[in-house]
Amino acid sequence: MAEIFLSDDLTDSDRFEELESIREKLIAAGADVNPIEGKNLGQSVANVFVPKNFAPLWNDKVSENDVIQVTKQSSIFIGLLMDFQSPSEIEDCNKITKSFCEAMLEGDKAGRGNVVCRVLYDMFKMAFPVKSKAIYLIYCTWLQCASKKNSTYLLELEGSKVERFVEKLVKDWEISDVEIRSLRREYQACLHRLGRYQNAASAMEDLLNSYSDADITGAEAISDAKLCILQSILTEGEYRFDHLREIDAIQALKGTPIYDLLEVFITGDLEGFEKFMEGSDLSEIVLDQEKLDTLQRKMRLLTLVGLCKANPDTTYKAIQDKLDLDEDGVEDLAVRAFQLKLLRGRLDQGNERLSTTYSIQREFTRAQWEDLADKLTVWQNNLENVRLSIEEVQNVELAA
DSSP states (O other): OOOBOOOSOOOHHHHHHHHHHHHHHHHHHTOOOOOOOSSOHHHHHHHHSSHHHHGGGGSTTSOHHHHHHHHHHHHHHHHHHTTOOSHHHHHHHHHHHHHHHHHHHHHIIIIIHHHHHHHHHHHHTBOOOTTOOHHHHHHHHHHHHOOTTSTTSOOOOOHHHHHHHHHHHHHHHOOOHHHHHHHHHHHHHHHHHTTOHHHHHHHHHHHHHTSOTTTTTSHHHHHHHHHHHHHHHHSTTOOOOGGGGGOHHHHTTTTSHHHHHHHHHHHOOHHHHHHHHHHSOOTTSOOOHHHHHHHHHHHHHHHHHHHHHHOSEEEHHHHHHHHTOOHHHHHHHHHHHHHTTSEEEEEETTTTEEEEEEEOOSOOOHHHHHHHHHHHHHHHHHHHHHHHHHHHHHHHHHHO
16 A cells, blocks of 8 residues: 655644544544534644544444544544644644554454554554654554454564664654563564464564563563463474573573473473472463363373483383373374474384384483584584595596
């Protein structure tokens, strides 16, 4: 969609007339909006653009076309106000934009997400003054509203472009660190809600790494770090978690139940998980039955990985005893591990064995890194020897 450029030729009289038109449409939808009085345009707009005045629009009885018409007209009107230049006028417009965005959030919660995302998408394409925070407010609100059901109007979600957007916010709008983290938090939540789990995990790590050493023990950092751990261990298809230890904000959680739970998923087994769940204070970890079932399924798979890592030729009996499964349960679990690429190998049903040639490395310690470095050095030396041998053969052929 082309960028929308708004006219700066309108007089205050024109704006008052447009505001009155919006007020009348809100009243027609069922809102109780006070009459517009006085000559202070900013205050008059602030009195109309409050969430309660837009609330009747979210009623199912109001047609989607009417909702689009009023919200679209209101969003463009905000743009018409943004040709103000003084700091106080721009700040007043920022407050009006924020109030309108809060109304859009209420609309999303009421089931009008598709309309809201469309309006916010179009607003994001408008040309606002450099010093206005309108784009920041609109983008954060859109991130909160976007979902799989209403993601037709998708704004930019590519990580590198979002980083450039953040850089521009810092440079042009003097956005604070707290506001930037708020944007990063909404961006991460949006990706997770849209099912882009790998991107969401990267965005969460970017958020946690944005905290300074002085901030990692603050309430915001603690909350984000806890959420990072929970999202990671609950995400289907994710079975490697040792890299989370390297994040300072997560290290700051050492000694807490949520950090202990992370350690169970890095190094523990099903028995250790069940003992942890029985003996720990989990008041800070909100886990419903569905989440508990997910964690238990993952721990069964990780326990199987551990057994196969210790013994690549594992008997059904050993798996049955460890996981309290019957023969069919063992085979179903092994097939699932193969599908998830946690293991490679085959089921030797005749001998009731699980023969594996590969299992994921759940924890990559310093010793493993050193072993990998040694192997790479050997491969490099071997390649160098091959290169020298080829050169010798070529020299002999040339001499002949």
